[in-house]
Amino acid sequence: MENADDEKMENLPDNNILLGLYSSMLLIRRTEERIAELYPEQEMRCPVHLCIGQEAVPAGVCQNLTSEDSAFSNHRAHGHYLAKGGSLKAMIAELYGKETGCAKGRGGSMHLIDLAANFVASTPLVGGTIPVAVGAALAARMQKKNAISVAFFGDSAVEGGAFHEATNFAALHRLPVLFACENNLYASQTHIRERQPEREITQLAKAQGIAVFKADGNDAIAVYTAAKKAVEHARSGAGPAFLEFATYRWLEHVGPNDDSKLGYRTAQEIAEWKEKDPIKKLRETLLGKRVSTEKELEAIDETVKKEVNEAFRFAKESPFPAKETLADNLYAD
Numbered sequence: 010m011e012n013a014d015d016e017k018m019e020n021l022p023d024n025n026i027l028l029g030l031y032s033s034m035l036l037i038r039r040t041e042e043r044i045a046e047l048y049p050e051q052e053m054r055c056p057v058h059l060c061i062g063q064e065a066v067p068a069g070v071c072q073n074l075t076s077e078d079s080a081f082s083n084h085r086a087h088g089h090y091l092a093k094g095g096s097l098k099a100m101i102a103e104l105y106g107k108e109t110g111c112a113k114g115r116g117g118s119m120h121l122i123d124l125a126a127n128f129v130a131s132t133p134l135v136g137g138t139i140p141v142a143v144g145a146a147l148a149a150r151m152q153k154k155n156a157i158s159v160a161f162f163g164d165s166a167v168e169g170g171a172f173h174e175a176t177n178f179a180a181l182h183r184l185p186v187l188f189a190c191e192n193n194l195y196a197s198q199t200h201i202r203e204r205q206p207e208r209e210i211t212q213l214a215k216a217q218g219i220a221v222f223k224a225d226g227n228d229a230i231a232v233y234t235a236a237k238k239a240v241e242h243a244r245s246g247a248g249p250a251f252l253e254f255a256t257y258r259w260l261e262h263v264g265p266n267d268d269s270k271l272g273y274r275t276a277q278e279i280a281e282w283k284e285k286d287p288i289k290k291l292r293e294t295l296l297g298k299r300v301s302t303e304k305e306l307e308a309i310d311e312t313v314k315k316e317v318n319e320a321f322r323f324a325k326e327s328p329f330p331a332k333e334t335l336a337d338n339l340y341a342d
């Protein structure tokens with residue numbers, strides 16, 4: 010090994026993984042940019058919680074999952090759904106309330122589901138899917154599958170009882186589940202310092218005897234590498250793993266706008282995090298390490314934009330559910 014740079018190169022994931030991370034993040038970013046652009050038309054009538062700035066977490070974690078593994082999410086679900094392989098067309102149609110949507114137009118942005126991709130559930134109840142992911146891990150164990158499950162949630166979810174019950178049960182039974190915490194510092198407009206005592210979130214998982222992994226959530230390679238270790242841990246039968254990623258949402262808590270005028274965080278803080286753009290960071294690595302050329306990355310962007318355009322066209326042209334079917338699928342008979 011001639012120098013530290015060569016050593017770093019040695020440790021890079023292989024090119025397929027790197028390009029997978031890049032494409033996945035770009036798909037999430039371009040999709041959400043288009044949602045933000047078209048939201049003022051008021052054709053998407055559901056609230057939207059955008060994850061622009063946070064893309065490295067879903068991309069880096071899901072790059073380690075197989076189609077057998079299941080994923081669960083919260084109100085900020087677009088990135089997790091897409092990175093797990095959920096249908097983009099069905100997601101956009103869902104935001105438009107259309108029959109072709111992934112929840113047949115009944116759920117909107119916060120109730121994404123795509124069972125074909127094993128993206129099993131997302132719900133706006135903070136922490137609500139964490140115990141369900143643990144249940145999926147228990148089911149996988151009982152069915153003797155090699156599958157693991159992942160619960161994505163924000164930093165506020167660890168303040169709820171469901172998190173503590175679920176981690177306790179998962180640790181006790183050494184279940185193959187990952188708890189993936191996106192620590193973006195805020196719950197709506199309240200900083201974590203005003204909500205939690207001064208201690209690391211990971212201490213909560215450690216106290217349950219759960220293996221803990223942490224990574225810079227703006228560095229897709231770091232997220233991928235930490236998640237790889239956590240996935241190996243869970244899949245080996247050693248029990249659950251807890252992942253904490255430092256990340257940041259660029260736009261308002263809910264909706265398509267910048268919120269620097271609200272006063273709960275400063276424009277400077279937002280600008281500093283934007284400097285750490287995870288897509289820009291990986292792009293620089295891909296070019297710097299000669300994994301890709303500018304032209305190849307441009308081609309990925311063009312392909313992604315076409316896919317996004319096509320999904321919006323599909324959603325807009327799709328029919329609304331017929332009136333007489335509105336109550337279908339809402340209640341168990």
Ligand SMILES: Cc1ncc(C[n+]2csc(CCOP(=O)(O)OP(=O)(O)O)c2C)c(N)n1
Binds near residue numbers: 136162163164193196
């Ligand atoms: C049980 C519950 N309590 C309160 C709310 C209201 N609420 C919606 S989003 C949110 C903040 C979520 O913050 P976090 O979990 O850190 O995720 P982020 O929005 O930062 O991604 C709250 C309190 C809710 N949806 N569910």
